[in-house]
Amino acid sequence: MITLKDIMAWVNGELLTPESPLELECPKVFASDLMSDVLTSAEPGSFLLTGLVNVHVISTCNVADVAAVVFVQGKRPDASVVGQARAKGLPLVATKMAMFEACSRIAALFEGRAHGR
Numbered sequence: 001m002i003t004l005k006d007i008m009a010w011v012n013g014e015l016l017t018p019e020s021p022l023e024l025e026c027p028k029v030f031a032s033d034l035m036s037d038v039l040t041s042a043e044p045g046s047f048l049l050t051g052l053v054n055v056h057v058i059s060t061c062n063v064a065d066v067a068a069v070v071f072v073q074g075k076r077p078d079a080s081v082v083g084q085a086r087a088k089g090l091p092l093v094a095t096k097m098a099m100f101e102a103c104s105r106i107a108a109l110f111e112g113r114a115h116g117r
């Protein structure tokens with residue numbers, strides 16, 4: 001099974017919630033900047049990749065039962081958003097990669113054909 005630690009390694013991610021368990025399993029990934037799509041289409045337990053860094057992301061993940069969030073394009077949420085994620089036990093990761101590159105790398109990891117970072 002792919003874990004938060006694996007995802008972080010493949011997207012050169014930084015864990016913004018250091019208390020989060022790195023062995024958290026990632027069964028699926030969903031990528032979107034539209035929180036309405038997350039609510040209607042993300043499967044419970046999925047990891048979300050998004051370029052949005054506001055509090056609505058945390059609220060949406062809570063309702064949709066998303067397991068972790070990866071912020072792309074070098075975007076980082078402010079301290080209040082990180083605090084809300086911590087309060088809900090939601091791991092947050094930041095990467096400088098664009099959404100497409102991060103998704104491509106994670107897809108390769110799932111397919112077992114990733115050859116390097």
